[in-house]
Amino acid sequence: MAQSYRIETGGLINRNKKISFKFNGVTYFGYDGDTLASALLANGVHLVGRSFKYHRPRGFFGAGVDEPYAVVQLYRNGETEPNIKATEQELFEGLEASSVNCWPSVNFDIGAINNFLKIFLPAGFYYKTFMWPKSFWYKIYEPFIRKAAGLGVASTKHDKERYEHKYEYCDLLIAGSGPSGLASAYSAAKNGAKVILAEDKPRYGGSLLTSDVNIGNQSGKDWADGIISELKEMPNVTVKNRSQVFGYYDHNMLVMSEKVSDHLPETKKYHPNKRLWYIRAKEVLISSGSIERPIVFGNNDTPGVMLSSAAKEYLKVYGVLVGKKPLVFTNNDSGYETAIEFKKHGVDPIVLDSRSNPQSEIIDEAKNLGINIKNSYVVVAAQGYKKVKSADVATISEDKKTLGKIENINCDCICVSGFWTPTIHLASQSGNKTKFNEEIDAFVPGVSKQNETTLGAANGVFTLEETLKTSFEKGKELSKKITEKDNEVSIPNVVEKKYSKHDKFWCVPLPKGKSYKRFLDFQNDVAVSDVEIALREGYRSIEHVKRYTTLGMATDQGKTSNLNGLQLVSEIENKVVPSVGHTTFRPPYTPISIGAIVGREVGKHSKPTRKSPIHNWHEEHNAVFVDAGVWLRPRYYKRGNETLIEASKREAKNVRTNVGVCDVTTLGKIDVKGPDAAEFLNRVYTNAWLKLPVGKARYGVMLREDGIVMDDGTTTRISENHYHMTTTTAQAANVLSHLEYYLQLVWPELNVNVVSTTEQWAGAAIAGPKSRELLQKLFPKTDVSKEGLPFMGYVEGDLFGVKARIFRISFSGELAYEVNVESDNGRFMWEKIIELGEEFKIQPYGTEALSTLRIEMGHVAGSELDGRTIPYDNALEGLLSKKKDFIGKRSLQRAAFVAEDRQRIVGVVPLDKKTSIPEGSHLVKDANAPLPNKKLGHISASCWSVEHDNPFSLAILKDGKNMIGEKLFVMSPLKNKVIPVEIVSSHYVDPKGERVRS
Amino acid sequence: MLHIKCPHCGMRSQNEFSYGGDATVKRPELNKEVTDQEWDNFVYNRVSPRGKHLELWQHLSGCRQWIKVERDTASHEIFKTYKANEEIA
Numbered sequence A: 001m002a003q004s005y006r007i008e009t010g011g012l013i014n015r016n017k018k019i020s021f022k023f024n025g026v027t028y029f030g031y032d033g034d035t036l037a038s039a040l041l042a043n044g045v046h047l048v049g050r051s052f053k054y055h056r057p058r059g060f061f062g063a064g065v066d067e068p069y070a071v072v073q074l075y076r077n078g079e080t081e082p083n084i085k086a087t088e089q090e091l092f093e094g095l096e097a098s099s100v101n102c103w104p105s106v107n108f109d110i111g112a113i114n115n116f117l118k119i120f121l122p123a124g125f126y127y128k129t130f131m132w133p134k135s136f137w138y139k140i141y142e143p144f145i146r147k148a149a150g151l152g153v154a155s156t157k158h159d160k161e162r163y164e165h166k167y168e169y170c171d172l173l174i175a176g177s178g179p180s181g182l183a184s185a186y187s188a189a190k191n192g193a194k195v196i197l198a199e200d201k202p203r204y205g206g207s208l209l210t211s212d213v214n215i216g217n218q219s220g221k222d223w224a225d226g227i228i229s230e231l232k233e234m235p236n237v238t239v240k241n242r243s244q245v246f247g248y249y250d251h252n253m254l255v256m257s258e259k260v261s262d263h264l265p266e267t268k269k270y271h272p273n274k275r276l277w278y279i280r281a282k283e284v285l286i287s288s289g290s291i292e293r294p295i296v297f298g299n300n301d302t303p304g305v306m307l308s309s310a311a312k313e314y315l316k317v318y319g320v321l322v323g324k325k326p327l328v329f330t331n332n333d334s335g336y337e338t339a340i341e342f343k344k345h346g347v348d349p350i351v352l353d354s355r356s357n358p359q360s361e362i363i364d365e366a367k368n369l370g371i372n373i374k375n376s377y378v379v380v381a382a383q384g385y386k387k388v389k390s391a392d393v394a395t396i397s398e399d400k401k402t403l404g405k406i407e408n409i410n411c412d413c414i415c416v417s418g419f420w421t422p423t424i425h426l427a428s429q430s431g432n433k434t435k436f437n438e439e440i441d442a443f444v445p446g447v448s449k450q451n452e453t454t455l456g457a458a459n460g461v462f463t464l465e466e467t468l469k470t471s472f473e474k475g476k477e478l479s480k481k482i483t484e485k486d487n488e489v490s491i492p493n494v495v496e497k498k499y500s501k502h503d504k505f506w507c508v509p510l511p512k513g514k515s516y517k518r519f520l521d522f523q524n525d526v527a528v529s530d531v532e533i534a535l536r537e538g539y540r541s542i543e544h545v546k547r548y549t550t551l552g553m554a555t556d557q558g559k560t561s562n563l564n565g566l567q568l569v570s571e572i573e574n575k576v577v578p579s580v581g582h583t584t585f586r587p588p589y590t591p592i593s594i595g596a597i598v599g600r601e602v603g604k605h606s607k608p609t610r611k612s613p614i615h616n617w618h619e620e621h622n623a624v625f626v627d628a629g630v631w632l633r634p635r636y637y638k639r640g641n642e643t644l645i646e647a648s649k650r651e652a653k654n655v656r657t658n659v660g661v662c663d664v665t666t667l668g669k670i671d672v673k674g675p676d677a678a679e680f681l682n683r684v685y686t687n688a689w690l691k692l693p694v695g696k697a698r699y700g701v702m703l704r705e706d707g708i709v710m711d712d713g714t715t716t717r718i719s720e721n722h723y724h725m726t727t728t729t730a731q732a733a734n735v736l737s738h739l740e741y742y743l744q745l746v747w748p749e750l751n752v753n754v755v756s757t758t759e760q761w762a763g764a765a766i767a768g769p770k771s772r773e774l775l776q777k778l779f780p781k782t783d784v785s786k787e788g789l790p791f792m793g794y795v796e797g798d799l800f801g802v803k804a805r806i807f808r809i810s811f812s813g814e815l816a817y818e819v820n821v822e823s824d825n826g827r828f829m830w831e832k833i834i835e836l837g838e839e840f841k842i843q844p845y846g847t848e849a850l851s852t853l854r855i856e857m858g859h860v861a862g863s864e865l866d867g868r869t870i871p872y873d874n875a876l877e878g879l880l881s882k883k884k885d886f887i888g889k890r891s892l893q894r895a896a897f898v899a900e901d902r903q904r905i906v907g908v909v910p911l912d913k914k915t916s917i918p919e920g921s922h923l924v925k926d927a928n929a930p931l932p933n934k935k936l937g938h939i940s941a942s943c944w945s946v947e948h949d950n951p952f953s954l955a956i957l958k959d960g961k962n963m964i965g966e967k968l969f970v971m972s973p974l975k976n977k978v979i980p981v982e983i984v985s986s987h988y989v990d991p992k993g994e995r996v997r998s
Numbered sequence B: 001m002l003h004i005k006c007p008h009c010g011m012r013s014q015n016e017f018s019y020g021g022d023a024t025v026k027r028p029e030l031n032k033e034v035t036d037q038e039w040d041n042f043v044y045n046r047v048s049p050r051g052k053h054l055e056l057w058q059h060l061s062g063c064r065q066w067i068k069v070e071r072d073t074a075s076h077e078i079f080k081t082y083k084a085n086e087e088i089a
């Protein structure tokens, strides 16, 4: 297909490289350097989508980030991404895109019926229309809205692209590479400041690419190119294109999204798709320019109606005519620039100027070129459904209230200019108190909250000469504060045309008897009538009007709609715009892909994975792993076709009858050292610590100040002033912070140091009646007899040349030991244990067997110490010292904590001795009681007791002390189970604790 | 993201720190009789001021020191940071 709207020469595209692409299944051609939008327009394609609510045909309105509706679904290298602005997507060979928001197709859209059912979707339609009848919601309304109102489809596949995050610090971050960005970057860079200059488009220069100006005897574009190439050479400057600074956060932290690969058919090897920059800048210069404002008139959303600046950009940058019979509708001189460009390329435009007798240099130039100019004229309505075919125009009275006789002019596009709106989003996000500038009918930044300065058009300065002068000066002034250098930069000569004043006119009145839709917000389909309804229904605050009508919401954030919406509200309310105020601008300024926000923290990288030094052995021996916090631990070692239950029963039983070994490296370990270490432990733990001898371990419980159990574990006195504390795997980090808190803030007078040694030691628990015999084989030189190493004893040993710590402690309730060696020797230790344990029928056991062993013994763990229980609840009140104070002791006097019927740990056995009890189930007195059935407690942990060969659970039960022998019901509505149970002691095995002392 | 000056390490981003609450709360001395009200005030009762607030942060992914930060809760302005045992000016 020929590019029939492409001019012969000109533009900044590379005509030597032709590119083929597909849109809605049709193949077209464009050039290297095109956007999807410019390439489609070159092919005369204006219809790209359907509007959000009314499903009206929509085309292109802008030429960049300001585009409110040319949003497409993009297909690239087997991936798909929704919500892509066709005006920003650069063309690459093989690009495929399709329209969104239309079903079944862009040309025939069933939802367009909404356009004719006017009553169906006015302001607040979600709140009103779909409220009743309620039964219609799921079957009719919701599926309909879902199908009809999408803005694209997210891929359900795993994204194979990679996204990076980068942290950067700089002296000056400059957002936007137009004249103010270039000038300020240049003088700051010359002063030696570390500068980052960010440009969202592929090409640098901003308005200089399309304006007809002269700087230092060069064209604006040549001057920009010169500055950019000089900046790129400077080591203190980072220049980034395709990079959008989209959010301004606290303490001068800005976030920028760099599109590294989106313009390429596929991402280069080792490159990310996008890179998100977190930039902490000392000073921020906002040079984000301005966006042209539409004028509101009937059917102003028809494809072919677009901003006059966009039409000029398509022509000057891409060599594309957006129409061959253009109508320019303007209230200021900018429209003439577009008209002149058309004329220069042999196309005759007609200019409608709402002003009665404007005079300026540029108007004279237009007149001299023979352009047809009609003063005091407006477009009343665009005509044509899928494309502008003509325009109804009329004269307008001086007070802009009365239209003259309506005439029809043939045209194929309408280029609108309603003057300019500074892009103040970043300044506003920073907390800047913006102010209304009557001169330009728009908000501009006022008092800065953070170190931000807004320059040029973004600050409401529309002459190049003043923009360059203030920008050079500001760049110099701010950098001088930081680098203390004061290098002169000469300000170049500027030749530009003088503009006359714009007309404060923004909305064409409706002619009598007509009810054209006049759109304010093109993305969210908000028309003048919608805002009128909202105000009639009593909404006053602009924030409420926004939410009720959706004006200025979503990804567009009011780029083209904001001010016209405010004008309308202020007019109806008879207020001035500044007293109506504007809604909050929220980051991101433009849609940012979720992948970029997430970065590399996906899948296995979403959190660190910690593995014990014995991990590879477990893997080699068919371990099935389970996540334990950030650790991977063997859950069981699978033999043949064993299930989890079968394997864990076998492993647990082997511990009870022979000997087992479990990797306990993951336990938290903290070294507590110093002359006051004993005193410190005495305050941290609930029991007494002052008299623990060297070479002995003690079990301890620590509380939070509110009396709740924080953690438990054993601590061993290694030497006079050195204790080895262990914590649960899950609480290790919290306990360390907790100890540091008290040492640094509460009792700084204690001479104690704490440090985590979790990674320093590999640990193996050797448990079972044959563990002592095995231990003696492992440490032939050490006396590990009942007397030599009694329960809760500690010795150092020599494990075939490797230094080891041997603790006689037990979690399983069996005769048991824990051996620690330095991590690097972990696997050596483990293999020795397995090798020498063979004659004792040793088997490794995983966390599932470990749980079984501790549950049937009634040892509490994380599921009982769940942040809601006090020592009594866990039958740990024997560890509460009466003689000394400790953290959290005072809270234990609370009335609820000393109540007679206080909850307490119990054992639970099903009456049929068969049915497994789901963890988390509730205990009730009467299974058939009316709801809500009073809950007496909950099941905290369940296992299959290998000792008794029936299910056994632990529960935290109200008045547990007096409930032993009671018959209750376990209810699990989730699993739809009701199980009659008997309450028994929580010590289901060896209640006297004889085995551990054997 | 806040930018907090650790008195030991210098300016660091907020994600290196963890928040520790009101720094003006003083733990009653050990072994001292305290009323229910005094204990409640220590454990539970906190004001939530708009404006200047002296608060605890721990430089968790840095030097692990607990520090005191004087911050405006509304504007996030940080006026001064102190070491754990430093006199508050």
Ligand SMILES: [Zn+2]
Binding pocket: B006, B007, B008, B009, B010, B059, B062, B063, B064, B065
């Ligand atoms: Zn620090």
